[in-house]
Amino acid sequence: MTDTLTRKELDDTALARLEHGGRLLNPVFKGFMNTFGRVGFRGELALRFSPRLADEARPPELSCEQFMAVADVGERHLPFFAGWLLSFEHLKNVAEVLGDALSANGKYFLFCDNIDLSTRYQVQYEKAIFYVLPILESTVYNEILELLYLEKNDLKKKDTAGKLDAIADAGIKFDATFDSITYAEGLELMGPVRNPNENRPV
Template sequence: MTDITNTGFAKLEAEGRLMNPILKAPTHKAGRFGFRGDIALKFAPKLADEARPPELKIDQVMAVSQEGETTLSFFTTYLHSFEYLKDVADALGDAFTPSGKYFLYCNNIDISKKFRASYNGITFYILPIDEAGVYAEILDLLYLDKQTLKKKDTAGKLDSIADAAASFDESYPEITYEEGLGIMLPVRNKYEHRPV
């Protein structure tokens, strides 16, 4: 059975970054460990023994790592602002590899645009997000059938997504982090048009 301490999640787990897991366990694929939940990027200063919530975290995270590897082969999350790419790369830097597939759904990117942005030698797919969550968006991007996946448990769904992402290779326009900052839109309140 795959243990988290022998995967790319080991350092994140030791640092207390893996939060609110829906899944933090081996998946059905041999040697693969999966995570769905939140990841802390910046911690609040500790006062005595008081555990405080992080100053900055990302949610709707889905990621996998193979046993014996120190990196994540697949990672996706929601970013409230494109500028948080730097914080993601700083907090998880060692967990990313040039051969991995990383998808960032950004609140403030033009809904009609898709990019590839490199940061510290790692390529991230920068994608817009509308009303749906990351799970629905990644299924659409990878042409995965929601009805077929409904029959699977959380680990099985993550396996299907990670397997499909491994062969994803769209050649979206490339931008630098600085160019991305220049074309960011104001952050939208994703709840503004929803009934109370």
């Protein structure tokens, strides 16, 4: 196993288009998994790019942060991903960017900063169903471990690929049901969008 992938090695996975489009940014991990035939990514998914000035590389205007996903070689669809959004509204952007990499059978988790802390929803958008949850434990990693009943101490012995394998395996088996709402209903229910830069030192 290696934690670096070439574009050629990604070409036969559902992550290929995202990689070629420069959307898989700031990787904590991008490589082959311990599960044979599976690749994984942890980092940032760019949803909307900033205008480019000459050859200057600028950070994206909008991202799904703390993004983690796995893909199987030879398969068109992502079986699992999880990520963080500042606003529920951006679920639409995630669905549009991932596009045909999503399927009705995939397990997709979005932790949103501006939904009520006591709520959990299932939202169908196009063909995919998203599990939408509040962010309580500050990181997607901690949240997904709690949701999937995975013990952090059990994962400490594993390398980064092993941790992501364990999370993805549990996520793919997830079968709980939440209140089902439409995307439009979610827009009505969501709270104000927090300014992520407030209270930061200048």
